[in-house]
Amino acid sequence: MSLLRPKSTEEALNGAFETVKSRSLTRLAFERFARNKVAVVSSFILVILVLMAIFAPVAEMLTGYAMEFQDRNFYSAKPPNWEARHFFGTDQNGRDILVRVIFGLRISMLVALVAATVALIVGVLYGAISGLVGGWVDVLMMRFLDLLISYPLTLIAVIALAYFGRNIYIVFAIIGLVEWQIMARVVRGQVLSLRNSDFIEAARATGAPTGAIVRRHIIPNVIGIAVVYLTLTIPEVILVESFLGFLGLGVQEPNTSLGVLISEGATRVEHKPWLVFAPGAFLIILLMALNFIGDGLRDAFDPKDR
């Protein structure tokens, strides 16, 4: 029996080197992500939605209605009409809802992307400074964060938007400033655990300068978790944006966003439900896809699972 025959050390080592190929952390995470069916399907849906948003003018071409075009025959919100190619109906001014929803999707995604980047930058900087400097600075910054977390920043965003909301870049920044606290906390935790880890200590023992340690070891290790939490921040930001749009703040005409479209339909839903169905469905699908992807990525990168 070959199984019972004791192997020599050399043989065993050779075998080990043959079978075990080194796989990087990212590759492992991707494999784990690919096994998560919901997340994969969600990423396909997200890709489709992103393509729709990027090539929004194609919708104008397909339906034959420009976003601003007011169809005289379909004034005051008519239900879906396939002959006239108003697939989702028209709104109060006779504009095609499908086209408007796709353009709204575009603005919502743009806001989400930029605002999430703002949140990423603020959160990572805050968390990294707090974690790296340590000491009383850390205590003070974390205490401030504790205060902020139990604080409805959305209210402040409402006020700020009412005052400065004319400029779309300010809208981006304000929405981004609502959702950075979790990011800051996660990054700080990661930085702290890295600071106390053995390989950083080893690097320090070999005499590596602090700047090099931060550049070579801390930043690459923080980026992964920051990206994961970025994907979880994006749906939050989209929700905040559509909430503010719903209240009539934020994106102004002629631009539109999903929240604005929903608020236009919400008051008439009793008699004209199609006004709210299309933007609502798109918002729900978008949020669901993003949330599932974010959860999938977090599970894939979570070291506890390994």
Added chain:
Amino acid sequence: MAYVLRRFGQMLILVVIALAAVFSTQRLAPGGPFDGEKPPPPDILINLEAYYDMDLGMPAQFMGYLFGMAARDVGANGRPGRVHWVSIPKAAEVSITGSLDGEDLGETLVVRKWCPWGEWLRRFVDKPVDARPLRKCGIVRGDFGLSMTKRNIYVNDYVRDGLPGTLKYAIPSLLFALFLGVPMGFVAAYFQNTRLDFSMVSVGMIGTIIPNLVMGPLLIYLLANQLDGFFHWIFVDQLEWVELSRRQRTLNLIPSGKSGGPIHYLLPTLVLGTALLGRIVRLSRAGALEALRSNYVRTARSKGLPNWLILFRHVLKPGILPVVTYLGPVSAVILTGSLVIEFTFSLPGLGSQFISAATDRDYTLLMGTTVILLLFVIVLNFIVDLLYTWLDPRIRTGGSPT
């Protein structure tokens, strides 16, 4: 006790910081309460600004807003007013003469008792309370001042009218989410990894997946439209009860302005409550699972205690703990949610006042509503903290909470 005091101090600091932030941003931001489509002539603008103390420096304004301000003469037609000190008169009504509209010098503003609990508070303040005849008790003494765009209306009155509209749906929806979500979470934990568990969690998830700005219209459509249509179909088309009046035929679910029967609570409560339900189910499920796996539950089982006793005595408290920590953030969810339901159902409430104040640059009204909404969130957080210390002995004894 020291912990409670410290939390209370933090709470106060937070409110003051927030107030300072709102106060300074709104005054530094472009635009003001008085430049509408037709701005007032400069003389009157000077009077108006003096009337609302906007001619003072910002720190002085802020301190005045917080602690009340010395009485100042309003001044007439471009003439700056003098500053002098007056104490709060005992009378409930005071009339002053002012010249806010320029031409009409003899206009008399009848001012009602402006400081509801000033008399009561005076017992605790050594020095006599100084106040300007108009408002100026400062929010410390419960006076939010006079609205800037709606002449002669006190912010206090606005808040008094608006707050019930906001809280009316917040409390039932919180109760709904708690009393439905916690048992659902416990059932899910008890029957872990069965079909029941899965269905409980996914029912809870519906509200989290559908944001409440979509949930409102959706529920109106499903319950108010389709269900009513269904009843109509049954009673009128099938059973031919045509003599029913329209009022009897419909469920009349949509809340409308003033008339609020108990059935009107259904839709707003569902919209707000389902937003909370998912998190509460998941948290209570996680808490109950942890408790069910613990050694003390195994001990209780081995002693032969009946299941219901174990659930109530050993699993309930630790299972609820994560839900209690979530109740702090819940206040913010309820707040944004109540803004949404006020818009969806066109209800009167503090949220719509808050937004209109922000867009109209009504400084005092915005400050007043912000303070109230903030207090709502912060006080709830404070209560949750107290509740948590009471429930979790690890904090009381100085240990760290997990």
